[in-house]
Amino acid sequence: MDLQLSFLMVLKTLSVLNYKNFESKTFDFDAKINCFVGANGIGKTNILDAIYHLSFGKSYFNPIASQNIKHNEDFFVVDGVYSKLDKQEKIIVSLKKGQKKIIKRNGKVYDKFSDHIGFLPLVIISPADRDLIIEGSDTRRKFMDGVISQSDKSYLQQLITYNKVLAQRNALLKYFAVNNTFNRDTLDIYNAQLNELGQAIHEKRNAFLEVFVPIFKERYKAISNGNEEVNLLYKSDLFDDSLSTLLERNLNKDKALQYTSIGIHKDDLKFKIEDYPIKKFGSQGQQKSFLIALKLAQFDFIKKQSGVTPILLLDDIFDKLDENRVSQIIALVDDDNFGQIFITDTHPERTENAVKQVHQTYQVFHLE
Secondary structure, eight states: OTGGGTTSEEEEEEEEEEETTEEEEEEEOOSSEEEEEOSTTSSHHHHHHHHHHHHHSSOSSOOOGGGGBOTTOSEEEEEEEEEETTEEEEEEEEEETTSOOEEEETTEEOSOGGGTTTTSOEEEEOGGGGHHHHSOHHHHHHHHHHHHHTTOHHHHHHHHHHHHHHHHHHHHHHHHHHHTOOOHHHHHHHHHHHHHHHHHHHHHHHHHHHHHHHHHHHHHHHHHTTOSOEEEEEEOGGGTSOHHHHHHHTHHHHHHHTSOOSSGGGOEEEEEETTEEHHHHOOHHHHHHHHHHHHHHHHHHHHHHHSSOOEEEESSTTTTOOHHHHHHHHHHHSSTTOOOEEEEESOHHHHHHHHHTSSSOEEEEEOO
């Protein structure tokens, strides 16, 4: 199945208006490899972020939507024309200050952003991914949820509903504390909902990792020449007991804290190298290889689940990687399993030399 699907989704043109540092710019892309080269601060990464915006309706780098509007302007528009399954798809993401963001597909506005997730599968590899190693569990959970959600709509809905119920339960705990009161019946309703949703989410995360971890290990082996053993371990309170039992057991603690201290919103992924945390024991090169393997495994997983080859964004990929590992990655990409790829780099010659090794068509955009 993999091979015939490699060309089924291509971003043909991208137009940005008042987006970050761009006033107005249009690009026509190669179906295979597109490189953006130029000095730091010129906006190479912003182009990748605009492409990311079209898939997810938000920025990869800046969660505050209004900050993606160019200075002294009051709106932005990102507009992309895709070829998918031999059909043309036009996606527009726009935001006006003080208003809600709008995503349109072929002129029709989405009622819910979540309906768009997974329609244009995409994977980004960026220096910002280091947050997955150095930040808290929240970042790693979001990664896991993002991978599953791109190919499982019901999972995304369960997650959205769980977070709503969780917010309601937390508001109730605050209300109890402020008013020095307690209502068991209302709390039990929230507990029952969290238990049902939490169990379903936990099972899906567990099932996902059973499939994902072997793909990840395989990718790491290819990038690192198989010198080290790596692993991902799923850490969850729900391995100990049902969520309803855990909520009951932690009730006094939750009342004191005024929020829900236990549940699948506290799950984590442990990143290991030779059975030790990669954060403490992995070199910079090992950490970078670990993250690239993680993202390439995400690519493989989404492709297999959705039947569509994701677009791949490689932001500043050559940073902190030795020539050997770079050529390993380029060799991996020189493969019909990959569809369209976007690369940024500060060194035009380096990029050109790297993509020349690949037997694919390419285009280089010099940003001034």
